[in-house]
Amino acid sequence: xxxxxxxxxxxxxxxxxxxxxxxxxxxxxxxxxxxxxxxxxxxxxxxxxxxxxxxxxxxxxxxxxxxxxxxxxxxxxxxxxxxxxxxxxxxxxxxxxxxxxxxxxxxxxxxxxxxxxxxxxxxxxxxxxxxxxxxxxxxxxxxxxxxxxxxxxxxxxxxxxxxxxxxxxxxxxxxxxxxxxxxxxxxxxxxxxx
Numbered sequence: 230x231x232x233x234x235x236x237x238x239x240x241x242x243x244x245x246x247x248x249x250x251x252x253x254x255x256x257x258x259x260x261x262x263x264x265x266x267x268x269x270x271x272x273x274x275x276x277x278x279x280x281x282x283x284x285x286x287x288x289x290x291x292x293x294x295x296x297x298x299x300x301x302x303x304x305x306x307x308x309x310x311x312x313x314x315x316x317x318x319x320x321x322x323x324x325x326x327x328x329x330x331x332x333x334x335x336x337x338x339x340x341x342x343x344x345x346x347x348x349x350x351x352x353x354x355x356x357x358x359x360x361x362x363x364x365x366x367x368x369x370x371x372x373x374x375x376x377x378x379x380x381x382x383x384x385x386x387x388x389x390x391x392x393x394x395x396x397x398x399x400x401x402x403x404x405x406x407x408x409x410x411x412x413x414x415x416x417x418x419x420x421x422x423x
Contacts, residue, residue: 241267251322297350306358310409317385
């Protein structure tokens with residue numbers, strides 16, 4: 230009797246890859262190690278994922294969707310910014326993957342446009358939060374969106390790398406929150422950066 234394909238194998242492979250990434254980053258993520266951790270063999274992994282970059286794209290899609298879900302649950306743009314930062318701090322390995330490999334795997338000439346169809350769900354979620362806040366169609370929210378992203382990403386990276394000392398992290402969070410609030414409360418900010 231022929232073997233039946235495991236309908237959950239792709240999910241098992243991605244779960245195994247995510248655990249390996251958290252343990253040892255890129256060096257730990259080999260096709261053989263992923264197969265072993267997923268309880269399967271290397272050919273089965275290759276039947277579902279063309280190469281390691283394909284597995285990384287699958288992990289990146291997960292991270293993109295997780296961040297977007299965090300932002301969607303927010304009641305305001307301020308809360309969305311806090312949730313973004315919280316996600317990065319709770320999941321530093323996933324966040325590292327997201328920002329170190331996203332361009333290379335999705336947008337660079339080397340990627341050949343693979344997985345672009347996934348879009349940028351976190352950016353789209355934040356754009357919707359800002360549109361709800363600034364309902365004037367004349368407001369160009371794209372510069373504000375970029376400024377908030379740069380602020381959140383910079384803060385996340387400084388805290389993850391401990392460039393801001395752990396004993397100063399609470400104060401840094403307060404500064405982050407106050408800056409986000411000031412940017413969002415000042416409608417003139419939108420016009421100044423356009």
